[in-house]
Amino acid sequence: MKAEFMVNDVKYVVEVEPNERLSDVLRRKLGFVSVKEGCGVGDCGLCIVLLDGKPVNSCLMLAYQASGHRITTVEGMGDGTRLHPLQQAFIDVGAVQCGFCIPAALLVLKHLHDTKPDADREEVRHALRSVLCRCGSYIRFEEAFKQVSRR
Amino acid sequence: MSMQGYLGIPRIEVMIPSSVEEALNLLQTHPDAEILAAGTHIITQLTLGAKRTRKYIDINNLHHLRKISHHKGVATVGSLVTHQELASTLINHVPAFTTFLQKYSSPAVANRATVGGSIMLRSAGEDLIPILLTLDAELSFATPEGVKNVPLTAFLAGGFGGRGLLQTISFKLNGSCFFDKLWMGVSRIPLISVAVSSEGDNGVRVAVSHKDGSTPGRVATVEKFLSTHVLSEEVVEKASRLMMDSINPESDVLASSWYRRRVAGVLLKRLLQNLRR
């Protein structure tokens, strides 16, 4: 089957098998290795990408189903030369531990920032609930969001 | 460049009909095929090796199933509407949807999971079911024999056994419909969830995630009791205790039947207290 979609504003036309999940194609065929896998069944959220701006678990979606949609991964977060303010804030507040969940955590917060820049703590935590961080950086993520929304 | 993952799902065959007729045809000619909506459940089962079906009828090209409309206090929702869309569109009409979103275990999943998928799964993990039960939801199926309308209650009781395509779900918009749930972590299986909606003089509808085993259902004894009593503090207490005795939830690794029964009563009490205000 053919799948045709945009990733980080670049158009891709890829031949895919029906059983290839969006995470498989992004990682294997297109090389977006920031998309991680921690469970394959929707629990951990490490495979989250933005689909038309909204977070979705790419392990729970077949690649061809993404046809016609716009996908954002963490590789597409900055503007090419500068970091997205959330990325900078993650560095500044010391949010990175093992790093495995960082791309997904950044993406769900980007969505929140885009739709509700003044979100309160409960809302930030609600959004972050989609991503498990075993290193427990949740409060750091929250801090980073706060720092960016203050600006 | 070729990068590898290390999980995956087995080879499957997918058919993508572009009309309801075509979908029904495929259902008939492929008795071994199953309908695929967003796939959040199906893909999970395939990954876990818990599903044998290898043929799917992907209904995502049936765009009319994404519509959501309401008229004279009744909403009609296409089966492909996502949880997020449903709840955020109708949040001002049905307060239960606010809690539904707030207490969604893994909110990103709500951006994909469909209303139709939820209904068809008939399980305690589908938070919409108790809510829709209290709103007298009715399901409309397209079947080879024509359209069949089935009340959600009857559907859960096994009232619709045939093969069909769930097209729409209609339900009453009720400004005093509330929902509450207890759950842990990202578990999609709640410890318990309860929905109530007040029908004014006609009493209160009450539904719970684990009515029998892990099947959601309305709780007739409690509804009956409430229909003949004014919601006083004491009646609320009694209803709460009655709730504990009227359901028969399963025990699983997350919670025992005893626990589920008790907190079902507690959540009901809190929701009814809400209604009194």
Added chain:
Amino acid sequence: MSEEIARRFREILEAREFLIVGKKVARVDALDAVLGKPLYTADLVSGKTLYVKAVRSKIPHGYIRKIDTSPAASRQGIVKVLTHRDIPGVNDAGSLISDRPLLAYEKVRHIGEAVALVVGESLEAAEEAADHVEVDYDPLPVVTNPRDAMKPGAPRIQDRDNIVTHFKIRKGDVEKGFKESDVVIERTYRTQFITGLPLETEIAYSFLEEGGRITCIVSTQNLYDVYNKVVKILGVPGEKLRVIQAATGGGFGPKSDETPIDVAAYACLATYFTGKPALAAFSRSEAMTVQCKRHPFEITNMVGARNDGKLLAWRSTLIEDTGAYISKGHLVIGRATFHCTGPYEVPNVWADGYCVLTNNTMAGSTRGFGAPQAHFAAEMVLNELAEELGLSPLEIREINMLRPGSLTATSQKIEDDGLLKCYQRAVEASEWEKRVREIREFNRANKVLKKGIGIAMLYHGNTLGPEGDDFATVITYVERDGKVVVQTGLTEYGTGALTSLAIVTAETLGLPLSMVKLERPDTAAVPNAGPTVASRTTVIGGQAALDAALKIRATVAQVAAKMLSANPADLEFRDGLVKANGRTVTWNEVVNQCFEENISLRVVGYYIAPPTKWDPETGQGAPYNQYTYGALVAEVTVDTETGVVKVDRLTAAYDVGRAINPLGLVAVYEGGSIMGQGYALMEKIVHDDGVVINPNLHTYVIPTASDTPDEIRSIIVEVKGSMGVFGAKAMGEIPVVLPAASIAAAVANATGIYIRELPLTPQRVLEELHKSRQ
């Protein structure tokens, strides 16, 4: 000459104010991480690869009668099926004790034990074929309760007694102590199996290099452990294998244990037999079944005290379930038993710790290594004792805590007042007295919600102590462009510890942190640096990094001294400059000069901790070189109708000796607290007659962002230690130790009920409340 200069420089460093150490700096790997760039093992697989899947036992205990691989081997896409017979070298994947075969033979001892390997051209082919390997078993009786396993005549798990170790502490005369006590209580506490659960599961990728060397890229904490074992399993000379650690998505102990050896061996065996690249990785449910777990303990503490609160006697019996294989169980029981009294001075102690085999899945190294269990039981019994004595939790602690001059349970003399400082800071910052009043008022006004506050304290013997050779090596070299490269066999897997090594290096050389680069651990490039466990990296690895940096500095100084016509020992290294007598050369100029003069700027730094001594018969002695201390105050709200416990606030004060990287510490404090909260309130791997029934994240629940306390206050206390670099003390594991103890204490304060078994799930709390009402 240069050694003397190095010594002089060390003095200078320690005398002046630090330039980078203790300042808020970003981790060296943070930028890459927010760009999604770090390459984890799966990201490094390129081109076609074979997939290796293990065939795992479906019963917890039984003789293997027959393994028939032919139905699997003949399937399409299957390249090879391996059993124990095919292992070219030694069939042994035990890391310290050789009790665990890579592939089971004769017998399986726990659910999910690997019996065969299937190598396929696709993951799907390998997975499907794995179901077609036919294994016949003669089931044996399953023993899952360590108390049953200890009984004479119990079925044996291995060819040895089920009791692996009996660890003893004998201090003073407990009988006398109890006799002299006014109050004696005895209580039993239980903890559960949990899994460390790094989010990246075990994974290894191997391929053949030209010349016949197998390279294996692996997610691990212990580079050389994997290397040493896999060399033996393959039966090849050392130079035929190279192990590289890829970016590693979490460690928490399990990645230092035995399962990384398993996947590495799986992949390497496939490459060994086929000559082709191979990938072996655990699915989540595989990882949650076989990855080593935190040991469940049953701890009975009998404690006696005078009416004034002074502890006189303490008897502990600790029973540790290590599962079907020992892994580190014999060491974990040691650490737990050493710490069984908590950080309190007790003149008479008698403790018996037993490490016991069962048919449960294997327990091993998990962040905290026996300390969380021991401290839970110690802190709980102390609170229960305080209540009997009519003392507050603070009073009983003030009376008994370890202070300078106190003797620990092993009669080791405490030199510093780190514990007292942590206690004072935690009590003060949590506004304990004020909170107690507010809570009293809240609880009077509320029937359903009840608030409570609790405190717990710890001491934690640093680094390996009795658990192994406490050494580290670091290779440091300077490149032509002046960049300093630090490479070690110690690994980064999230703790930020390697950033500490970079900081120590930059500090010593007076360079900005950006001038220091870290290289991936690679057995082809670095010697064994010991395991990356026991919170060792900063403390011990930092010393080795310091040693290396001082050697570089001494060499560079000799060249710079000539350029500046000054005495090498008088040079100042700062801001990328080398200065003396008002004259300056840049770091790069000196480095250039060294290259011109062919002076090597490549050194090996080494450190080994002083050996520790204790008597195995009595446990008496000084098992650890120094101790980390801590105090944690927890505030909770209990919903008494649903049993749900919400953690409102944690106030954590830890004595880190010296905060090398304070920004990193905050993440470690918070992250450890949250992990500890999961242990306290929700996590439990459930074995049903030996079968793990919740090997997934939707029925084994871990904390999410929504479970996080409203606030975690992180307080850094610095009382210099005697061993670590610049006085640093071990920190990586510490914050997971106390949450269970302090949260359970707060729940007791809120409800009046001491819940003696973890985790405090809503159901358990409600059941306990229910029982107490009846």
